[in-house]
Amino acid sequence: MVRRQFGTKGSSVHSGILLVDKPHSLTSHDVVARTRKLAGTRRVGHAGTLDPMATGLLILGVNSSTRLLTYVVGQDKEYLATIRLGLTTSTDDAEGEALIQAEADAVRNVSEAALVAAVANLTGDISQVPSSVSAIKVDGKRAYALVRAGETVELKSRPVTVARFDVLERRQVDGFLDLDVRVECSSGTYIRALARDLGAALGIGGHLTRLRRTRIGPFSVDAASTLDALDVATELIGPADAASALFPTLSLTEQQAIDLGHGKKVPAGDLSVSGALGDDGLVAGVAPDGRLVGLVKIAGDIAKSAVNFPADGQDS
Structure with missing residues (x-):
């Protein structure tokens, strides 16, 4: 995992980026709102939205350094996640409505070879259909907003790159198969969609139950502050250091x-x-x-x- 030391942190810096370890249940906008109060400026933005259920690295730009966020968004990313095989949901994650549950025997009978093959097919340059509850805009409106309004949304597939898709651990839980995974991928890759597609490939369905972003480009969550402990004056990474990392x-x-x-x-x-x-x-x-x-x-x-x-x- 990438770790980097930055030299121009301090109260004399008025703009820069912040590395925040977003907690569970807060939206990315919630984090921005709190940071605006802490920083004493409304010019705070974020790069790469994390859903409320997700935790991990959220990069914020303060004042003129919000201009760097465009370049942060396009960086490759790393995630640690848990995929539950044996159940599909309406949102491809644990927040959605349960739809189809596979027979317990079908879940137990998933072989290591089948799992390895299915993961391999979702690694490399692939075509992925984003989850319908993503933030992608359809006719000017967010896909998730249309879904919540009861509309059916069908998104087009898009090319993404999954550089690494490692199964770290597998375990049987209450008739399901839980996989702890590490994913390194290009910008625009949806880990919920990987969970959905892995379950579909194995014929038992799947969804995401845990997601933690651990890296964006050269920036690691190891160097991030929790929101409760965030001290903008001391944690702000100056524009020159931030840009030189990118x-x-x-x-x-x-x-x-x-x-x-x-x-x-x-x-x-x-x-x-x-x-x-x-x-x-x-x-x-x-x-x-x-x-x-x-x-x-x-x-x-x-x-x-x-x-x-x-x-x-x-x-x-």
């Missing part, structure tokens, strides 16, 4: 920082980049004083600012 770091001279901040293009050959460029060509442009100037796009022999960041404290 992108290669571009060390700028004072003049380059001024030019890029004013929207000017600079020769890429004169730039010092730490780390390999991704397909998007974005890097975190950091001034000599450690300030995040912005996200800089390098294309060929030219670099220009893609997203500017104000000096810390100017947007709070």
Whole structure:
């Protein structure tokens, strides 16, 4: 699991990101609302919604660093979950109405070989139909809102990548087969849908009973604070450290920082980049004083600012 130390935490930082270990039963918006009060600003957002039943890593952006959340959302993720095989539900998780329960003998007779094969078929580049109670918009409305209003929602399949799908433990519980699993996946993958599809592949149905997000990109829940213990002044990760965790770091001279901040293009050959460029060509442009100037796009022999960041404290 990824662990990272960040150097610019402290009360002098007015914007940045927060790593919060979301508790069970709260919505992601509940966490944002509490954090707004703690931070003394309404400019707080989150990346990657967690359902109330889920716990684990929720990344919040404060003030100008909410601009980084777009790039956090697209990062790969890791989850620990429990899948219950032998029962389908209306929401593909334990919060929904029980629909079809398999015979206890059918559940007991699921072989290790069948389970391994079914998991393997749900690993790698796959096509997945999201759960109907997801937050995906259909005709401008959230799918879950339509379902709660009694409408039938059919979502289209979409390509996702499940890089890792490990069964950590299996156990028989009251006629069901519970699996503790670890999943590493691309953004947009629904673990509830994996539970549903695994149960369907085995012919006994399945749903999710526990979900905990343990990682988003380079950020680990190990470094997160609980909501009750959250101290924004000391836990805020400054914009430069946050951006440098997400992108290669571009060390700028004072003049380059001024030019890029004013929207000017600079020769890429004169730039010092730490780390390999991704397909998007974005890097975190950091001034000599450690300030995040912005996200800089390098294309060929030219670099220009893609997203500017104000000096810390100017947007709070």
